[in-house]
Amino acid sequence: MKLSILAVLLGATFAASPVLAADNPGAGILKSQCISCHAIVKPDKASLDRLWERKGPDLYYAGSKFNKPWLVKWLQEPVRIRPAGEFYTKHVKGSDKEDVVDESTLTPHMKLAKADAESVADALMALTGPADMVTKGAFKGEKVSMSMGAMFFNKLRGCAACHMGKPGTGGSSGPELYTAGERLQPDFIYSYTKNPQAIDPHIWMPTLNLAEPDLQRLTGYIIQLGASEGK
Incomplete structure (x- = not known):
């Protein structure tokens, strides 16, 4: 496939993508197997139509989002x-009581062998996105009362309407958050919660305009959810 065709698929050029210039074989896997669902360079234009049609989350800032071991x-x-x-x-299929996920419409994600997974993870961690996307050092790492955090998450800010705080409990329109502490970097959780539109334009998650103590509390609670569920 020619470079120009790949650029059209991604809605952007490859010139600024460090992973595609690297010798890491993970870059080849990204290009051959991942770009049909994921953008690995920042798209030229962000639009609501693009958000509705994309098949998987953008990965051009994966290195500022994920933890490599995960x-x-x-x-x-x-x-x-x-x-x-x-x-x-x-x-989802509507029902009288709640939305039900239609499993038949969902396609399983491909699996990689260990060596390929490590190579792809290295390539993804090299994609950090714009320098100002995630505020480094924003989360101060303070422990949070799980009971107070749960009240904040479930009732005061309504996060459970879209996110599962534990398996089978919470909404299905957003990603589950009970593995977020293992999956996501704390500063990404903080920055995304503070202003999701700055990271993912037109996303349906609202900007809550939280005060700094509340941002710290919610970030800390989400990070601690995984450890709490594992007990």
Whole structure:
């Protein structure tokens, strides 16, 4: 496939992508197997139509988002992070009580061998996106009362309407968050919660205009969710 065709698929050029110039074989896997669903360079234009039609999350800032050990493990044994897929309205069936995910419309993610998973993880971690996308050092690392955090998450800010805080409990339109502490970098959680539109334009997650103490509290709670669920 010619470079120009690849650029059209991604809606952007490859010139600024460090991973595609690297010798790491993971870059070849990204180009051959991943770009049909994921953008690995920043698209030229962000639009609501593009958000509705994309098949998987953008990965051009993966190195500022994910924890590498999680990537290596997940690429070998992928499990669904968004219960209803990338765009939930395409994969839910309405019912009298609640939306039900139509499993027949969801395609399983491919699995990679360990060596390939490690190479792809290295390539993804090289993609950090714009320098100002994630505020480095924003999360101060303070422990949070899980009972107070749960009240904030479930009731005061309504996060559970879209996100699962534990398996089977919470909404299905957003990614589950009970593995977020293992999956995501703390500063990414903080920055995305503070202003999701700055990272993912037109995303349906609202900007909550949280005060700094509340941002720290919510970030800390999300990070601690995984450890709490594992007990």
